[in-house]
Amino acid sequence: MPIRAYLQFYKSIIPFILMFTLLSFFIFGLVPSFIIFLTIGIFIGFLTFYLIKKKEFYFYYNLGISKWKLFRAVFLINLILGVPIVLIILFIISFFIGDISII
Amino acid sequence: MLKNISFTCETGEILGIFGRNGCGKSSLLKLIFGALKANEIDMRINGVSLKPNEVITKKRIAYLPQHSFLPRNLRVRDIIPIYFQSQEKQDAIFYDPLIAQIAARRVEELSIGQLRYFQVLLIGNLDREFLLLDEPFSMIDPLYKDKICEFLEHLKQEKGIVITDHYYRDVLGISTKNIIIKDGINQVIHSEEELQKMGYLPRKLD
Numbered sequence: 654m655p656i657r658a659y660l661q662f663y664k665s666i667i668p669f670i671l672m673f674t675l676l677s678f679f680i681f682g683l684v685p686s687f688i689i690f691l692t693i694g695i696f697i698g699f700l701t702f703y704l705i706k707k708k709e710f711y712f713y714y715n716l717g718i719s720k721w722k723l724f725r726a727v728f729l730i731n732l733i734l735g736v737p738i739v740l741i742i743l744f745i746i747s748f749f750i751g752d753i754s755i756i
Numbered sequence: 757m758l759k760n761i762s763f764t765c766e767t768g769e770i771l772g773i774f775g776r777n778g779c780g781k782s783s784l785l786k787l788i789f790g791a792l793k794a795n796e797i798d799m800r801i802n803g804v805s806l807k808p809n810e811v812i813t814k815k816r817i818a819y820l821p822q823h824s825f826l827p828r829n830l831r832v833r834d835i836i837p838i839y840f841q842s843q844e845k846q847d848a849i850f851y852d853p854l855i856a857q858i859a860a861r862r863v864e865e866l867s868i869g870q871l872r873y874f875q876v877l878l879i880g881n882l883d884r885e886f887l888l889l890d891e892p893f894s895m896i897d898p899l900y901k902d903k904i905c906e907f908l909e910h911l912k913q914e915k916g917i918v919i920t921d922h923y924y925r926d927v928l929g930i931s932t933k934n935i936i937i938k939d940g941i942n943q944v945i946h947s948e949e950e951l952q953k954m955g956y957l958p959r960k961l962d
Binding site (some may be wrong): 655657658661665706708709710711712714715716717718719722 | 789791812813814815818819821823824825826827830837838839841878879882
């Protein structure tokens with residue numbers, strides 16, 4: 654499995670996902686923005702990548718990686734990275750503030 | 757645009773595809789690679805049917821698009837290990853004299869010839885049975901053109917290659933058979949004269 658290729662795609666797409674997630678964090682708060690990070694955020698990231706760097710999909714196609722495989726990889730990486738980060742944030746808030754209902 | 761196109765390509769063959777702008781050459785390659793959806797397509801490798809949506813994932817065919825497909829911010833030396841895990845394959849590209857001198861450069865810093873040559877080397881070295889090349893000679897200098905021709909001649913011993921380019925003399929120079937697409941159908945051609953007869957070339961050649 655060309656793991657480096659998946660990571661390269663993730664590096665290319667994550668800025669778009671993070672920008673949208675950050676925006677949604679200010680509007681909806683932590684937990685909804687985390688859900689967006691794992692769902693709509695990935696769609697938005699793909700859409701932005703498609704609009705800006707569409708030609709680069711062939712870089713991955715030639716390695717046998719379809720759009721669907723890329724999508725699943727991004728979801729998996731977001732899940733692996735996102736869950737601990739959210740848990741840490743929740744822990745910090747509950748430890749120092751004691752009231753996580755603010756999120 | 758494409759109505760009834762039919763051809764075969766075997767290991768050891770280089771098939772040249774000609775046609776005027778807009779006749780569907782590039783679309784045909786995209787249809788074969790599965791990047792575009794056809795109304796109807798029947799593709800077989802060694803007699804076994806291959807669905808268009810399986811071409812990418814089954815890794816039977818590599819495709820060089822007309823435009824650059826490499827991430828612009830990556831360096832040449834960083835792309836090679838992404839494409840090849842085996843050290844032997846990596847070395848084959850790293851130690852190519854024309855690649856060694858550009859290894860530290862970013863893709864966006866390469867000339868058209870350097871970029872095209874690097875891309876052809878990358879996909880040519882992939883473990884695929886067939887190569888689809890869309891305009892590999894376009895806008896590149898004679899040195900890189902010769903190197904690409906030399907590489908393709910070497911590659912055809914183990915692959916089947918389909919190539920389309922308006923640099924018809926370069927294509928005719930390496931192809932083992934040729935077709936021209938006109939009005940959505942294809943016809944076999946053998947020479948420049950036939951390209952003239954089919955209206956691809958002007959009547960008077962210099």
